[in-house]
Amino acid sequence: MPVVSLEYVFEMSSLRATRALGAAKSGATRTAQRNASSQSSSESAGSWKDTALLGSSTAFAIGSVSWYYYQFGRPAYAMTPQEEGLHPPKYPWEHEKLYKTFDHGTLRRGFQVYREVCSSCHSLSRIPYRTLVGNMMTVDEAKGLAEENEYDTEPNDEGEIEKRPGKLSDYIPNPYKNDEAARAANNGALPPDLSLMVKARHGGCNYIFSLLTGYPEEPPAGAVVASGLNFNPYFPGTGIAMSRVLYDGLVDYEDGTPATTSQMAKDAVEFLNWSAEPEMDDRKRMGWKVMAVGGVLFALSIWIKRYKWVNVKTRRLLYDPPTTGPNRPDNVTVGSAFRK
Amino acid sequence: MPAPSGVVNAIYSTVIRRNFGFLGVIFLGAFATEIAFETTANSIWNSINRGRQWRDIKHRYMEQDE
Numbered sequence: 248m249p250v251v252s253l254e255y256v257f258e259m260s261s262l263r264a265t266r267a268l269g270a271a272k273s274g275a276t277r278t279a280q281r282n283a284s285s286q287s288s289s290e291s292a293g294s295w296k297d298t299a300l301l302g303s304s305t306a307f308a309i310g311s312v313s314w315y316y317y318q319f320g321r322p323a324y325a326m327t328p329q330e331e332g333l334h335p336p337k338y339p340w341e342h343e344k345l346y347k348t349f350d351h352g353t354l355r356r357g358f359q360v361y362r363e364v365c366s367s368c369h370s371l372s373r374i375p376y377r378t379l380v381g382n383m384m385t386v387d388e389a390k391g392l393a394e395e396n397e398y399d400t401e402p403n404d405e406g407e408i409e410k411r412p413g414k415l416s417d418y419i420p421n422p423y424k425n426d427e428a429a430r431a432a433n434n435g436a437l438p439p440d441l442s443l444m445v446k447a448r449h450g451g452c453n454y455i456f457s458l459l460t461g462y463p464e465e466p467p468a469g470a471v472v473a474s475g476l477n478f479n480p481y482f483p484g485t486g487i488a489m490s491r492v493l494y495d496g497l498v499d500y501e502d503g504t505p506a507t508t509s510q511m512a513k514d515a516v517e518f519l520n521w522s523a524e525p526e527m528d529d530r531k532r533m534g535w536k537v538m539a540v541g542g543v544l545f546a547l548s549i550w551i552k553r554y555k556w557v558n559v560k561t562r563r564l565l566y567d568p569p570t571t572g573p574n575r576p577d578n579v580t581v582g583s584a585f586r587k
Numbered sequence: 588m589p590a591p592s593g594v595v596n597a598i599y600s601t602v603i604r605r606n607f608g609f610l611g612v613i614f615l616g617a618f619a620t621e622i623a624f625e626t627t628a629n630s631i632w633n634s635i636n637r638g639r640q641w642r643d644i645k646h647r648y649m650e651q652d653e
Contacts, residue, residue, distance in 0.1 A: 346635055351644060385649060528640070
C-alpha cells in the first residue's frame, strides 16, 4: 500500500509541474494584453498636468505622514538621560548562553565576595544554607557556616525563646534587624536585598557589573553630587548612597584567582544571578531534552499528516463532456455570448 | 500483510499474539528508551559544560575534609 501511494506522489508531482507551467504561460499573455490596453489609453490623455498632480499628491502624502510621525510617533522618555542612568554595555556572559551552566567555581568565589564584602550592608534573605550544598560548598562547610550564627528556638516550657546555633535549613541572616535600622545606619538609604537583584534591575548582570566597576576616581566636571552620595554614571540619577567597595586585592581567593576589581565584580554578579535563578542549570538541561524529544515528535507528526492525506492530495477529478446530444458544450449558452 | 517468514513468525507468536507479551515489550521498551535517552543527553550536557559544574570541582574541597 505505501508503494502504491508513493507512485501516485511521483506521478502527481510531474503532472503538477506541467500544470504550473501552463498557468504561468497563460498569466504572461494576460499581463501582456493588460499592458497594451493601459498604454493605449494613457497615450491619448497624458499631459504635464497629470504629472504635476501625481507628484504634488505624493509629496503631500509623504509630508503629512512624516509630520504625524514627528508629532506623535517618536518614543517618549519620561526621564532625562541623567535620570535614566548610563546604559551598561553588553558583556559576553558565558553562563547566559543557552547551553552553558553556571561556573560553580565562580559561584564559590562570588559567595566569598558576598560574605566578606556585600553582607555587611546587603541581606540575602531568600537563600538558605542548604542551597549552597552541592552548588558551591560541601555539606560540612555549609554546616560550619550556618553554626557561626545564632537563631531563635521554639518557645520552651516556660515560654522563653532561647538561641541555638544555625542549621542547614536556616536562611542567611540579615545584617540589620529591620529596614529602619538599615536606613539609620546608612544615612537614610536602604541597602536592597540582593536575592533577586539580577532579575529586579533593568540590564541584569550587565547593569550590576557596570555599577560595581563604574565608579570614577572623581565626578566629572559639572556633575552635581549631593552630600552623602557618590557619583556613578550607571545608577539612575547618578547619585548613589553606596560608595565604591571593590578594590584590587580586597579578597583572598582560595583557588589562587587574582582578586582584581573586575574579577570580584564578575564573580559576585554570577553568584547573584545564581541566587536569583538557582534553577537555571536544570532548566536549561531539561529544555534541551524537551527540544530533542519535541523535535522528533514534530517530524513524526508531519510524516503522519502527509501519509494520511496523500490520497486526498493526489486525487484527480476528470470531466468527460458528452460528445453528442443537446447537452454538448457547443450547444449550451450560459451567460454572455462572448464567453463562448 | 506479507506472508510471515521465520523471524516474523517468531516475533508474532512471542510478542504480539499474547496481550501480556505485547504490553511487556511496550513497557520494557519505554523504560529502556527513557534510560538510554537520559544517559546520552546528560553525558552530552556534562561534556559541553566540563569544568563548570560542581561535580567537576568538588574533589578539590572534598579531599580537604577527609
